[in-house]
Amino acid sequence: MPTEPYVVYLEPDDEITSVVRRVRDTDARRVVLVAPSRTKATSSAVALRLLAEIAGDDGRRIALVADPLARSLAAEAGLAAYASVRDATTATGDTAAAAEPVRRATINVVRGDDRPGAVAAPVESHPLLRSAALDETQQVHVVPVPRRPEIAPRRPAPRRRRRVAALIGAVLALLIAGGAGAAVLPAATIQITPLSRAVGPVSYELAFDSPTIARGTLTASQAGRATGTYQISTPATGTAVFYNFNFAPVGVPPGTQVAAGSVVFVTVERVVVGPGAIAPGGQIAAGEAQVGVKATAPGPAGNVGPGSINQVLDPSTDAALRAYPNNDRPVVDNPAATSGGAQRSGPSIQQSDVDQAVAALQKQLADALATRLPPAAESVAAAAPGTEKAAIQVPSGLVGKRDQATFQLSGGMTYDRATIAMPDVIAAAGARLANDPGSVPSGRALVAGSLDVQKGDPRRDGDRLIVPVSVKARSSARIDADRVRDQVLGKSLQEAVAALGGLGEVRVLLWPGWVADVPRLPFRVSVEVAPPR
Numbered sequence: 001m002p003t004e005p006y007v008v009y010l011e012p013d014d015e016i017t018s019v020v021r022r023v024r025d026t027d028a029r030r031v032v033l034v035a036p037s038r039t040k041a042t043s044s045a046v047a048l049r050l051l052a053e054i055a056g057d058d059g060r061r062i063a064l065v066a067d068p069l070a071r072s073l074a075a076e077a078g079l080a081a082y083a084s085v086r087d088a089t090t091a092t093g094d095t096a097a098a099a100e101p102v103r104r105a106t107i108n109v110v111r112g113d114d115r116p117g118a119v120a121a122p123v124e125s126h127p128l129l130r131s132a133a134l135d136e137t138q139q140v141h142v143v144p145v146p147r148r149p150e151i152a153p154r155r156p157a158p159r160r161r162r163r164v165a166a167l168i169g170a171v172l173a174l175l176i177a178g179g180a181g182a183a184v185l186p187a188a189t190i191q192i193t194p195l196s197r198a199v200g201p202v203s204y205e206l207a208f209d210s211p212t213i214a215r216g217t218l219t220a221s222q223a224g225r226a227t228g229t230y231q232i233s234t235p236a237t238g239t240a241v242f243y244n245f246n247f248a249p250v251g252v253p254p255g256t257q258v259a260a261g262s263v264v265f266v267t268v269e270r271v272v273v274g275p276g277a278i279a280p281g282g283q284i285a286a287g288e289a290q291v292g293v294k295a296t297a298p299g300p301a302g303n304v305g306p307g308s309i310n311q312v313l314d315p316s317t318d319a320a321l322r323a324y325p326n327n328d329r330p331v332v333d334n335p336a337a338t339s340g341g342a343q344r345s346g347p348s349i350q351q352s353d354v355d356q357a358v359a360a361l362q363k364q365l366a367d368a369l370a371t372r373l374p375p376a377a378e379s380v381a382a383a384a385p386g387t388e389k390a391a392i393q394v395p396s397g398l399v400g401k402r403d404q405a406t407f408q409l410s411g412g413m414t415y416d417r418a419t420i421a422m423p424d425v426i427a428a429a430g431a432r433l434a435n436d437p438g439s440v441p442s443g444r445a446l447v448a449g450s451l452d453v454q455k456g457d458p459r460r461d462g463d464r465l466i467v468p469v470s471v472k473a474r475s476s477a478r479i480d481a482d483r484v485r486d487q488v489l490g491k492s493l494q495e496a497v498a499a500l501g502g503l504g505e506v507r508v509l510l511w512p513g514w515v516a517d518v519p520r521l522p523f524r525v526s527v528e529v530a531p532p533r
Contacts, residue, residue, distance in 0.1 A: 005030040005063075005089050010039045013523050016047040020054055023062065031055075032088045035066040042070040048077035050168065063088045186515045187524045190484055190496070194504035194532040196447045199439050200472035201454075206428050211418040211465040214372055220364045221410040224357030228348035230402050235295035236302025236341030240265065240309050243286035243331045244273035246323040256317055258293060258332050260308035263301055265293040265338070273321065284323070286331075293334070295341055302341035309334040346403045354399055357409050362390045365413045373417055380425050380467050382458040384416035418465040422455075429453045429471045440475050447532045450474040476532035477503045484527050490520045504532070 006028030010019065019041045023031050035042045042048065042064065055062045063080040064070065065088050071081035082088040240258055244250045249272050256267045274287030293309065295302030310330045312318040321331035369388065373381065392411035401407075430451045434440055456468030484503075488496040493508050496518050500506045508518065519525060
């Protein structure tokens with residue numbers, strides 16, 4: 001064990017059991033106990049005797065530094081007692097001390113004997129002088145007392161065990177009495193309701209050096225459907241040749257109708273057919289003129305073969321070209337087939353069809369990006385410049401294309417997103433405000449649950465994320481229960497309220513009702529702090 005004394009400072013409410021535990025927790029051979037005015041553990045001689053017994057069993061020497069009353073009790077218990085720590089720690093075993101004699105009761109030792117009347121003479125104990133040194137017990141030389149031969153030895157009774165049990169019982173009784181005493185000692189309850197005040201709003205820019213970074217490329221495709229239709233309705237066209245058997249020219253006006261069976265055509269311009277002439281053999285060689293014709297009705301029915309147009313439906317023109325009634329030779333013909341007559345409809349891709357497909361493709365890419373990022377409501381994020389823009393290829397000539405009911409578009413998107421969780425933003429904003437002496441002065445603290453953080457538009461600085469915020473809250477005075485006790489111990493009700501007035505609304509409850517001052521014992525003063533308002 002260490003030879004230097006080990007000093008233990010006791011508290012007013014220390015019980016003897018806690019003192020024993022603290023003594024046994026040290027390896028020192030000598031222990032100095034320093035007790036304030038009236039410590040529970042040093043207010044009973046029985047408790048101090050128990051302490052002396054236990055120290056003796058452990059091979060330790062204990063000295064007590066206390067007031068005169070406690071030193072007197074220590075002397076009765078066989079413990080060295082001193083008025084100061086210096087005396088207790090500097091004393092040696094050879095130092096003479098002004099010690100009070102320890103009064104011991106006279107002990108009559110009675111031993112049994114086989115012979116009647118054999119009783120040992122009473123032995124008077126001598127006072128043991130208490131030393132002021134740390135080695136408080138003086139060496140006792142045991143002088144053997146000659147035993148009378150006629151006294152038969154007696155089997156020793158378990159006195160030590162009974163004595164320790166008695167001491168423990170006494171200590172328990174003291175503890176019970178102390179608890180009862182504490183129940184009737186004056187007490188005070190300090191009730192404080194801190195008053196809060198508004199803080200902010202204050203603007204900060206929070207920089208997060210290690211946000212979560214998500215990078216990648218997305219691709220997608222989207223089918224579109226043609227919702228437009230087209231209509232084709234064109235008449236057949238061709239060339240007709242008029243034959244004039246008259247010896248005078250015949251003019252054929254535009255719009256002159258000719259026919260191929262039931263299909264009617266009209267001439268597209270005026271033409272003059274030259275006169276006929278007498279050919280060798282006496283026949284008339286008809287004059288000819290060519291003119292364009294167009295079917296009067298659209299559709300493929302006007303597409304007729306060569307030689308199909310053989311009628312002039314205008315009687316006067318027909319008569320002028322024939323020259324004489326019994327001429328049965330044709331006065332009109334089409335040397336080549338007519339063509340271009342058509343009438344049909346089909347699907348057609350419109351601009352609105354393409355726009356709808358582009359919008360669907362952009363949403364598809366945005367949804368795919370959302371699955372790779374934290375929920376927007378729970379985080380703050382910013383993309384790197386030039387990213388997260390969908391690139392969609394629209395083929396040239398797609399708008400207006402006919403006879404194609406569907407079409408396909410494809411596109412892609414690159415992303416580079418920095419994200420920070422919203423709770424982290426709120427925590428950082430709260431810490432920034434709490435540590436801002438211009439907003440929250442020393443001695444004040446933010447009221448729990450009062451923080452309000454509004455975020456602005458975040459931006460990127462490389463891989464860093466910059467988040468502008470506007471922060472407001474409420475603050476109240478910091479309440480230190482020990483400091484509150486120190487400020488009111490021993491004060492009157494009015495003085496205590498005045499001393500704590502800067503903390504908020506203060507109520508001081510004294511018990512019993514006839515008590516006018518706050519107790520001087522800290523453990524009899526409780527502090528209750530209500531939520532700020």
